[in-house]
Amino acid sequence: MTIKPNFTEKKFLITLVFVTSLFLFWGLAISLADVLNRHFQAVLHVSKAQSGLVQFSIFGAYFIMGIPAGLFMKRYGYKSGVLLGLTLFALGAFLFVPAANSQSFNFFRLALFIVGCGLSTLETVAHPFVASLGHQETSDQRINFAQSFNAMGTMLGPLIGSFFVFGNAGDSDVDGLASVKTLYIILGTAVALVAISFSFVKVPALIDPHAPITQGFDVEEVPVPSKKLFQHRHFVWAAIAQLFNVAAQSGTWAFFINYSHEKMGFTDKAAGTYMGIFFMGLMLVGRFTGTALMRFIAPNKLLAAFALSNILMCIVVAQSWGWPSFIALLMINFFFSIMFPTIFSLGIKNLGSQTQQASSFISMGVVGGAFFPLLMGQIADHDVAKAYYLPIICYLVIFLFAAKFSKARN
Numbered sequence: 127m128t129i130k131p132n133f134t135e136k137k138f139l140i141t142l143v144f145v146t147s148l149f150l151f152w153g154l155a156i157s158l159a160d161v162l163n164r165h166f167q168a169v170l171h172v173s174k175a176q177s178g179l180v181q182f183s184i185f186g187a188y189f190i191m192g193i194p195a196g197l198f199m200k201r202y203g204y205k206s207g208v209l210l211g212l213t214l215f216a217l218g219a220f221l222f223v224p225a226a227n228s229q230s231f232n233f234f235r236l237a238l239f240i241v242g243c244g245l246s247t248l249e250t251v252a253h254p255f256v257a258s259l260g261h262q263e264t265s266d267q268r269i270n271f272a273q274s275f276n277a278m279g280t281m282l283g284p285l286i287g288s289f290f291v292f293g294n295a296g297d298s299d300v301d302g303l304a305s306v307k308t309l310y311i312i313l314g315t316a317v318a319l320v321a322i323s324f325s326f327v328k329v330p331a332l333i334d335p336h337a338p339i340t341q342g343f344d345v346e347e348v349p350v351p352s353k354k355l356f357q358h359r360h361f362v363w364a365a366i367a368q369l370f371n372v373a374a375q376s377g378t379w380a381f382f383i384n385y386s387h388e389k390m391g392f393t394d395k396a397a398g399t400y401m402g403i404f405f406m407g408l409m410l411v412g413r414f415t416g417t418a419l420m421r422f423i424a425p426n427k428l429l430a431a432f433a434l435s436n437i438l439m440c441i442v443v444a445q446s447w448g449w450p451s452f453i454a455l456l457m458i459n460f461f462f463s464i465m466f467p468t469i470f471s472l473g474i475k476n477l478g479s480q481t482q483q484a485s486s487f488i489s490m491g492v493v494g495g496a497f498f499p500l501l502m503g504q505i506a507d508h509d510v511a512k513a514y515y516l517p518i519i520c521y522l523v524i525f526l527f528a529a530k531f532s533k534a535r536n
Contacts, residue, residue: 131260131261132260132261133260133268133271134259134260134268135259135260137330138259138260138330140327141259141327141329141330142256142268144208144320144323144324144327145252145255145256145259145272146256146271146272146275147275147320148208148211148212148248148252149252149272149273149275150275150278150279150282151248151279151317151320152245152248152249152276152279153275153276153277153278153279153280153282153283154279154280154282154283154286154313155184155215155241155245155279155283155313156184156245156279156283157279157280157281157282157283157284157287157379157401157402157406158283158284158287158309158313159180159181159184159238159380160283160284160287160379160380160382160383160401161283161284161287161288161292161383161401162180162238162287162291162306163177163178163180163181163380163381163383163499164177164383164384164387164394164397165287165291165292165302165306165394166180166231166234167384168302169302169303170229170231170234170303172231173503173507174381174384174503174506174507174510175500175503175504175506175507176231176503177380177499177503178380178499178500178501178502178503179231179235179500180234180238180380180499181376181380181495181496181498181499182496182497182499182500183235183236183238183239183242184239184241184242184245184495184496185242185372185376185492185493185494185495185496186239186242186493186496187238187239187240187241187242187243187245187246188242188245188246188249188492188493188495188496189490189493189496190243190246191242191243191246191247191250192246192250192489192490192492195207195210195211195246195247195250195251196250198210198247199250199251199254204251204254204255204258204329204332205324205327205329207247207250207251208248208251208252208255208324209321209324209325210244211244211245211246211247211248211251212244212248212317212318212320212321212324213244213321214240214241214243214247215241215244215245215248215314215317216244216314216315216317216318216321217240217244217314218237218238218239218240218241218242218243218244218314219241219310219311219313219314219317220310220311221233221236221237221240222234222237222309222310222311222314223307223310223311225237226303226304226306226307227307229303237310246492250489253269255332256268256269256272257269258332259332273413273467274410274413277406277410277413278410280406280409281403281406281407281410282402283402283406284398284399284401284402284405284406285398285399285402285403286309287309287398288394288395288397288398288399288401288402289395290305290306290308290309291305291306291309291398292393292394292398355477355484355487358484359531360472360473360475360531360532361473361474361477361484361487361488363473363526363527363531363532364469364470364472364473364474364488364527364532365473365487365488365490365491366491366523366527367469367473367491367523367524367527367528368466368469368470368488368489368491368492368494369491369493369494370494370519370520370523370524371462371466371469371491371494371520371524372466372492372493372494373494373495373497373498373517373520374436374462374498374517374520374521375462375466375495376494376495376496376498376499377498377499377501377502377513377516378455378458378459378462378514378517379401380499380502380503381499381502381503381506381510381513382397382401382405382455383397383401384506384510385452385455385510385511385514386400386401386452388510389446389448389451389510389511390448390449390452404456405456405459406459408456408457408459408460408463409460409462409463410463411460411463412459412460412461412462412463412464413463413464415460415463416428416432416463416464416468417464425468425471425472426468426472426529426532426533427528428464428468429464429465429468429469429472429527429528429532430525430528430529432464432465433461433465433521433522433524433525433528434521434525435457435461436458436461436462436517436521437522437525438454439454439455439457439458439461440454440458440515440517440518440521441515441518442454443455443458443511443514444511444512444513444514444515445511446511455514458517465524469488469524469527470488472527472528472532473488473532474488498516498517501516502516502517
């Protein structure tokens with residue numbers, strides 16, 4: 127009789143709680159940046175194109191810090207990696223105080239870059255850390271469980287940001303920056319407290335998540351890839367698709383509040399509420415729906431269908447048809463929901479010992495989020511609705527990957 131392994135083990139529970147909280151923190155921080163994008167336009171008087179540098183600062187840090195964070199984790203372990211990430215996160219948050227005092231957009235960008243370095247470190251460490259907190263066969267369940275808290279974080283970010291930034295900003299630019307300063311003091315303090323608490327946690331011996339799964343095979347029959355990593359077409363296309371996927375996500379999120387304000391007439395605070403409850407909420411619903419549909423539909427086919435759906439949504443958004451276009455904007459996040467994890471999982475199929483290296487390259491596709499808001503901002507300065515034509519390019523690339531290039535071939 128086959129006994130199914132547990133979700134985790136009792137000895138890992140405290141560690142799992144702490145590591146899962148990290149997913150919420152970086153979801154919160156990234157979606158807060160979309161509130162800052164709009165707010166800096168108002169209080170620092172930057173254009174939409176310039177405000178795209180908010181996302182550039184964060185996602186650019188992901189690209190720069192990804193490899194050093196991986197090397198640090200490999201040498202000093204998961205716990206030290208988490209503490210490094212939390213320290214950088216808190217430091218960047220506290221730098222919002224002098225940035226607000228100096229009323230300098232570039233100082234804010236520096237603070238955001240350091241926050242981004244912390245987020246990159248946490249994201250690099252957290253996925254394999256969660257995978258190690260129990261039996262290998264249940265590692266996917268733990269990662270999906272932790273990712274649900276990431277979605278919760280992306281919902282909370284706009285709600286918290288709207289309350290602090292738009293709800294208590296006052297009439298002057300100085301008041302607007304003071305509200306940002308207060309928010310990030312609270313956030314930095316919370317992150318620092320988590321870091322201090324986690325430093326006292328004794329992490330039990332972990333389970334190697336990269337050991338080959340031998341169930342169903344004799345040990346000598348475990349599949350081994352016969353090609354070099356970059357000879358695997360499905361991996362190369364997955365890395366490309368992930369870059370365009372995060373590009374589309376960051377651009378769509380960055381100008382959601384602008385669209386809500388300019389095309390729907392919402393206040394910035396109301397737009398932030400719509401973003402938190404409905405826009406990000408639909409991403410959470412999409413994850414559960416997509417997971418259920420994958421029982422009946424092959425993941426690559428579902429990914430292709432969702433990519434085509436988002437092409438249609440972008441076309442409707444760009445027409446400025448009032449509520450129909452706004453509902454299409456909300457639905458973009460529903461169809462986006464499965465894209466990151468599905469591209470990731472398809473890209474690392476049948477790679478054996480090359481899986482960890484492949485994961486690092488696919489994760490670096492996050493850099494797509496650094497440049498795309500800048501491009502969309504150039505168009506949004508003239509018409510924010512027309513800027514939503516640009517992500518169609520990204521979804522075409524994702525569709526090609528899903529429909530034609532996602533099959534693993536050894």
